[in-house]
Amino acid sequence: MPSAQAKCPACGRRYRPDPASAYRPFCSERCQLIDLGGWLSERHAIPGEAAEVPTAAKPGDEDP
Numbered sequence: 001m002p003s004a005q006a007k008c009p010a011c012g013r014r015y016r017p018d019p020a021s022a023y024r025p026f027c028s029e030r031c032q033l034i035d036l037g038g039w040l041s042e043r044h045a046i047p048g049e050a051a052e053v054p055t056a057a058k059p060g061d062e063d064p
């Protein structure tokens with residue numbers, strides 16, 4: 001029995017990669033979307049949050 005198993009980088013599950021699969025190196029389309037979505041949202045959240053902090057963090061700091 002050939003051990004042609006791979007580990008999905010999204011869910012960490014072991015699966016048998018299909019050479020014809022379009023979701024490699026992920027085990028399924030779901031995991032591909034999860035990984036891609038998480039990566040995008042993470043990248044998107046950092047500049048978005050940092051840009052909102054200076055304007056919304058100190059509303060009453062300019063009070064003399």
Ligand SMILES: [Zn+2]
Pocket residue numbers: 008009010011012013026027028031
């Ligand atoms: Zn997976």
